[in-house]
Amino acid sequence: MKRAILDCYTDEPSGLGVPPYLGVYPRYIYGRIKPAYYLTIDDLRSWKKKKKQSSKPSQKTDISVYNTTKNSQDVQKILESISELIIILGVHTPGKYLSAIPGTLREVINLTRGFKCKKVLTGPAVSGTQLEGGKFFERVNENEFDEMRDYNFDFNDLKAREGASVIKQINDLRIIEIETSRGCPGKCSFCLEPVKHKYVRFRKPDFIINEIKELYNLGCRHFRLGKQSCFYSYPWLEELLKVIWQECPEIKVLHIDNVNPNSVTDEKTELIVKYCTPGNVAAFGVESFDTKVIEANNLNTTPEQTMKAIRIINKHGRKIGSNGMPKFLPGINILFGLKEESKETHNENMRWLNKIYKENLLLRRINIRQVNIYPGTDLQRTAGNKYLKKNRKYYWKWRNEIRQKIDWPMLRKIIPEGTILKEVRTEVYDGKTTFGRQLGTYPIIVGIKKRLPLKSFFNVKIKSHMLRSVVGEVV
Numbered sequence: 001m002k003r004a005i006l007d008c009y010t011d012e013p014s015g016l017g018v019p020p021y022l023g024v025y026p027r028y029i030y031g032r033i034k035p036a037y038y039l040t041i042d043d044l045r046s047w048k049k050k051k052k053q054s055s056k057p058s059q060k061t062d063i064s065v066y067n068t069t070k071n072s073q074d075v076q077k078i079l080e081s082i083s084e085l086i087i088i089l090g091v092h093t094p095g096k097y098l099s100a101i102p103g104t105l106r107e108v109i110n111l112t113r114g115f116k117c118k119k120v121l122t123g124p125a126v127s128g129t130q131l132e133g134g135k136f137f138e139r140v141n142e143n144e145f146d147e148m149r150d151y152n153f154d155f156n157d158l159k160a161r162e163g164a165s166v167i168k169q170i171n172d173l174r175i176i177e178i179e180t181s182r183g184c185p186g187k188c189s190f191c192l193e194p195v196k197h198k199y200v201r202f203r204k205p206d207f208i209i210n211e212i213k214e215l216y217n218l219g220c221r222h223f224r225l226g227k228q229s230c231f232y233s234y235p236w237l238e239e240l241l242k243v244i245w246q247e248c249p250e251i252k253v254l255h256i257d258n259v260n261p262n263s264v265t266d267e268k269t270e271l272i273v274k275y276c277t278p279g280n281v282a283a284f285g286v287e288s289f290d291t292k293v294i295e296a297n298n299l300n301t302t303p304e305q306t307m308k309a310i311r312i313i314n315k316h317g318r319k320i321g322s323n324g325m326p327k328f329l330p331g332i333n334i335l336f337g338l339k340e341e342s343k344e345t346h347n348e349n350m351r352w353l354n355k356i357y358k359e360n361l362l363l364r365r366i367n368i369r370q371v372n373i374y375p376g377t378d379l380q381r382t383a384g385n386k387y388l389k390k391n392r393k394y395y396w397k398w399r400n401e402i403r404q405k406i407d408w409p410m411l412r413k414i415i416p417e418g419t420i421l422k423e424v425r426t427e428v429y430d431g432k433t434t435f436g437r438q439l440g441t442y443p444i445i446v447g448i449k450k451r452l453p454l455k456s457f458f459n460v461k462i463k464s465h466m467l468r469s470v471v472g473e474v475v
């Protein structure tokens with residue numbers, strides 16, 4: 001049977017598959033069904049709209065067609081020749097993406113209409129998807145697809161490794177998202193992870209290492225151990241990190257994502273600083289510093305525990321690394337729209353963030369978003385969008401206060417004027433400005449007031465600071 005995979009990109013609390021990241025779904029599925037074509041939503045957009053990147057200096061890069069594959073010239077031929085199209089789609093934690101736009105259900109239905117092949121929907125969208133924060137999920141109309149399939153991969157089998165060769169169909173550099181565990185002992189009111197996976201299961205180091213080795217042998221050098229709810233909870237952390245370097249000594253980036261502050265210890269932090277590359281970030285799902293909200297939503301960390309974890313990571317990780325960034329810093333996620341949210345919630349968030357700032361502790365970034373409401377979660381059953389509706393009028397003001405009073409001065413401490421950031425990769429144009437970032441987890445966006453060749457590396461000296469980005473010049 002001839003098949004194609006259509007990657008519309010995925011973003012979940014534990015796992016990112018939006019370019020420049022390559023998520024686990026396309027690799028695991030490819031491993032199971034290969035040979036198969038790999039297409040992206042950008043390939044379909046560019047075929048359908050006959051769109052090409054403009055090279056006019058006045059124009060912005062069109063990020064809707066930025067991530068085409070080696071198959072982009074043959075989209076029609078491929079779609080006419082296959083008997084099954086496996087569509088990977090689903091955004092549960094929408095963000096702003098510098099050089100990609102994930103596909104929506106409506107878009108993919110329109111773009112694939114008229115093709116006779118069997119259309120199979122898979123990925124996080126099977127439980128709903130939403131590209132904008134603060135909304136209910138986009139419902140799947142099952143009539144539009146021939147099948148909804150949950151692949152239910154066993155990550156301790158060989159298929160994951162065998163899917164690595166999908167990278168051969170991508171003609172661009174990718175940061176490879178690697179899975180280390182599934183499930184979460186927590187039960188946060190809004191989260192689908194405990195709904196999707198009843199138990200916490202850890203992937204054996206051998207399987208992770210063999211998968212990384214396979215990708216490494218195909219030329220991949222940038223990895224993030226990011227698909228899990230807490231990297232610090234991984235039981236074979238030292239063995240894993242040590243053997244990755246023994247087997248793949250020329251890795252350029254090895255970062256992590258998602259950490260539960262309760263699990264942070266001095267010992268594990270030292271290991272992560274030792275074995276991972278600089279610019280690394282532990283993203284803490286704090287969501288709120290308001291104890292009422294924490295209790296009502298069953299969040300799994302208290303402000304005191306978060307402070308303790310921030311102190312530990314700062315103690316071991318804030319030294320500047322070889323790429324110009326601190327070696328390892330914490331990051332914080334704040335979520336608007338949770339149960340019991342009030343004006344006092346914002347006051348509490350500001351009180352604790354100020355405390356962090358005044359103690360001269362560094363946070364690499366504060367991610368603020370509005371909660372999405374997914375079926376099967378406690379939030380959907382008990383409150384829905386009640387608090388979003390009630391407090392939405394304050395969100396701009398709350399967010400702006402955090403950006404102005406905490407983010408901006410913090411950024412100036414982390415990347416002071418004159419810092420040289422190494423290996424900034426240029427990604428998009430906006431008029432005469434080029435935007436780029438280092439490859440890795442949560443890299444800072446760098447604006448350079450010049451049109452530089454894209455997808456190239458430059459060392460950049462920092463000249464000034466925006467709220468969440470920096471401006472620099474090539475040195």
Ligand code: SF4
Binds near residue numbers: 014185188193229285
């Ligand atoms: S800690 Fe909470 S938000 Fe994070 S994965 Fe677990 S249940 Fe989900």
